[in-house]
Amino acid sequence: SQTIHQWPAxxxxxxxxxxxxxxxxxxxxxxxLYWYRQAxxxxxxxxxxxxxxxxxxSEVPQNLSASRPQDRQFILSSKKLLLSDSGFYLCAWTEGxxxxxxxxxxxxxxx
Amino acid sequence: AQRVTQPEKLLSVFKGAPVExxxxxxxxxxxxxxxYVQYSRQRLQLLLxxxxxxxxxxxxxxxxxGETSFHLKKPFAQEEDSAMYYCALGGTSYGKLTFxxxxxxxxxx
Numbered sequence: 627s628q629t630i631h632q633w634p635a636x637x638x639x640x641x642x643x644x645x646x647x648x649x650x651x652x653x654x655x656x657x658x659l660y661w662y663r664q665a666x667x668x669x670x671x672x673x674x675x676x677x678x679x680x681x682x683x684s685e686v687p688q689n690l691s692a693s694r695p696q697d698r699q700f701i702l703s704s705k706k707l708l709l710s711d712s713g714f715y716l717c718a719w720t721e722g723x724x725x726x727x728x729x730x731x732x733x734x735x736x737x
Numbered sequence: 738a739q740r741v742t743q744p745e746k747l748l749s750v751f752k753g754a755p756v757e758x759x760x761x762x763x764x765x766x767x768x769x770x771x772x773y774v775q776y777s778r779q780r781l782q783l784l785l786x787x788x789x790x791x792x793x794x795x796x797x798x799x800x801x802x803g804e805t806s807f808h809l810k811k812p813f814a815q816e817e818d819s820a821m822y823y824c825a826l827g828g829t830s831y832g833k834l835t836f837x838x839x840x841x842x843x844x845x846x
Contacts, residue, residue: 658832667746669838670823677831685833716781720832725771725825728781 632729649717760824
C-alpha cells in the first residue's frame with residue numbers, strides 16, 4: 627500500500643537559519659508531489675509541485691525552494707528563514723484525479 | 738483563475754441537528770470537487786469527491802454547476818464530526834488542488 631512520510635514533525639529555528647524538510651512516498655512510482663503551507667486563517671496554499679525527478683514548479687514567490695532528487699523524495703528548503711515562514715507544512719501526492727494523500731505535516735516556528 | 742470560497746470559518750451545531758458546510762467555486766473548466774477533513778491530531782484526509790457520488794460517514798455533497806457550489810451536508814450531526822473541513826477544487830493541470838480557507842465544525846453534546 628502507498629504511504630507518505632514527512633519529517634520532522636516539529637521544528638523551531640532561528641531567523642536566518644537554513645531549512646530542510648523531507649517527504650518520501652512508498653508504494654507508488656512517478657507520483658505528482660506537492661508542498662502546501664497551512665497558515666492560520668489562510669487555509670492551504672500550494673507552494674510547489676513536481677511531476678517528475680528534477681521538475682519543480684513554484685506557485686508563489688517566496689523565500690523557499692524545493693527539489694526532487696529521487697522519484698519518491700521531495701524536499702523543501704530555505705537558505706535563510708524569515709519569521710513569515712512559520713506555519714504548518716504539508717506534503718502530498720497523487721496519482722491522478724482521485725485526490726491527494728497527505729503527510730502528517732511539519733510545524734515550523736521561526737523565532 | 739480558480740478559487741474556492743468557504744464563507745464560514747466557524748460553524749457550531751448541537752448533536753442530532755442538521756449541518757451544512759458551504760463551498761462555492763470559481764473555475765472556467767470542468768471542475769472536480771473534493772471535501773477533506775482534519776480531525777484533532779490526525780492528518781488531513783479525503784472525505785469525499787463529487788465524481789463518486791458517495792456518502793461517507795453520513796455526509797453527502799452535490800455538485801451544482803449552475804450555482805457553482807459543492808455544499809457538504811449531514812442530516813444528523815455527531816460529536817465525532819467535530820473537525821476542520823476543507824473544500825478543494827481540482828481538474829486543473831498536474832493534479833493541483835485549490836483549497837478553501839476551511840471551516841471548523843464543532844458539534845456540541
